[in-house]
Amino acid sequence: MNTAPLTWPPGWCDPLLGLGEAGPPPAPVPRAARLAASAVVRMLAETLMGHRNPEQLVRWLDPLTIVRLAAFAQGLRGARIRPQPCQLASPLPGRVEAVFLLDCGTRSLAAVLSLADTDGRWACRELSLLLPQGVAAQPQYSQPQVRRRSGSARGTS
Numbered sequence: 001m002n003t004a005p006l007t008w009p010p011g012w013c014d015p016l017l018g019l020g021e022a023g024p025p026p027a028p029v030p031r032a033a034r035l036a037a038s039a040v041v042r043m044l045a046e047t048l049m050g051h052r053n054p055e056q057l058v059r060w061l062d063p064l065t066i067v068r069l070a071a072f073a074q075g076l077r078g079a080r081i082r083p084q085p086c087q088l089a090s091p092l093p094g095r096v097e098a099v100f101l102l103d104c105g106t107r108s109l110a111a112v113l114s115l116a117d118t119d120g121r122w123a124c125r126e127l128s129l130l131l132p133q134g135v136a137a138q139p140q141y142s143q144p145q146v147r148r149r150s151g152s153a154r155g156t157s
Helices: 031-049 063-074
Strands: 087-089 095-104 107-118 121-130
Touching: 031 063, 031 087, 031 095, 031 107, 031 121, 063 121
Parallel strands: none
Antiparallel strands: 087 095, 095 107, 107 121
16 A cells, blocks of 8 residues: 655645645635625725715624724725725635725725635625724714704794
């Protein structure tokens, strides 16, 4: 029986990096996970262009990041946002990690997202943004303002 050591193609693990033994190649990324990742990228781009309220990202971002994202988006009014291709990898079955960049003209936004397969449906479990250091804002928590009609404006003259 042949007992030759198992070797992987170059690039999987560079011995000079000291990362230890080369592991198996990553699993292929399912098409449904690619579609879910592109939907999150599109949603973030829509938020930066002002077409979507940053509060809609509350499921994935903490409140301070939402405030910082809104401040970042304020400086981009009218800018064209061009998403760059996502880099996707599946480190474990049922998990997909994605890294992407949004080109915002003079600025860029980098983000990392984690998708998980739950009962055949891919969902974003975490979204981390790398915002520029100059973008800072204090969270301003306020009650939603409800417009009330006054009695005199309803035809009682």
